[in-house]
Amino acid sequence: MSSADKPKEEKPIAAFVGIDWADQKHDIAFRATSSQAKLERYQIESQPEALNDWVLQMRERFGSQGKILICLEQSRGALIHFLMGFDSFELYPINPKQLDNYRKAFRPSGAKDDPLDAELLCQFLSLHHDQLRPWRPDDEQTRKLALFCEKRRQAVDARTALSNQLKSELKQYFPLALVVLNNDLSTVLAADFLLQWTTFESLKRLLLTNCVSSFTLISAAVSKKSKPASNASKALYHSPKIAPSLRRVVSP
Numbered sequence: 001m002s003s004a005d006k007p008k009e010e011k012p013i014a015a016f017v018g019i020d021w022a023d024q025k026h027d028i029a030f031r032a033t034s035s036q037a038k039l040e041r042y043q044i045e046s047q048p049e050a051l052n053d054w055v056l057q058m059r060e061r062f063g064s065q066g067k068i069l070i071c072l073e074q075s076r077g078a079l080i081h082f083l084m085g086f087d088s089f090e091l092y093p094i095n096p097k098q099l100d101n102y103r104k105a106f107r108p109s110g111a112k113d114d115p116l117d118a119e120l121l122c123q124f125l126s127l128h129h130d131q132l133r134p135w136r137p138d139d140e141q142t143r144k145l146a147l148f149c150e151k152r153r154q155a156v157d158a159r160t161a162l163s164n165q166l167k168s169e170l171k172q173y174f175p176l177a178l179v180v181l182n183n184d185l186s187t188v189l190a191a192d193f194l195l196q197w198t199t200f201e202s203l204k205r206l207l208l209t210n211c212v213s214s215f216t217l218i219s220a221a222v223s224k225k226s227k228p229a230s231n232a233s234k235a236l237y238h239s240p241k242i243a244p245s246l247r248r249v250v251s252p
Helices: 048-062 078-083 096-106 114-131 140-173 175-180 188-196 200-224 229-237 244-250
Strands: 013-021 025-032 040-045 067-072 089-093
Touching: 013 048, 013 114, 025 048, 025 114, 040 048, 048 067, 048 078, 067 078, 067 114, 078 089, 096 114, 140 175, 175 188, 175 200
Parallel strands: 013 067, 067 089
Antiparallel strands: 013 025, 025 040
């Protein structure tokens, strides 16, 4: 069997690390795999320089002994993308619910404590790493799809937030618009309507103008006896000059 056909030798585990990620700082707990090793704790800033210094210390201490397993309470983000660039690390992101349930076993109140969470992550990884799946980076197409999905989700959330804010404003000074638009402000019709009639007064002037036109047509129809008044009114109601969304307002 050639050397190329031989299975790749699995590196031994040199240390278990738990990192509780935060915006301003990272709490770290780690323990070497030797039987006499004790749990050690660090707290570092989230700046790249501080992370680089910590990575160098870990590689100098454990790099020659084997791989370093790291457990994090996240599945994506700046920290995991930073750590994935070092081949001596094997990353194990876990669902926050897993840590929450594990935390409750030791603290029934479920109160979060960053240093304790780092220790729990380290302990969880050391006891159950054989049942966890290490993180592997997605291929290019999967990363692009995930990015597009995330951007779409952000756009939908932004639209929903803006729509709710606009509804709150309309309820105070133009509630009739919500009735006309069936409480849906996410359509092109809603945008056109609110751009055309920004207040109840502007809409009322339109309705008043149409009512005057209606009475004029009805009077003309009655005087000429060419068409019943009801038919003239019906014709006006279905006239394209009156938007379909406004018919519900003028209907009896």
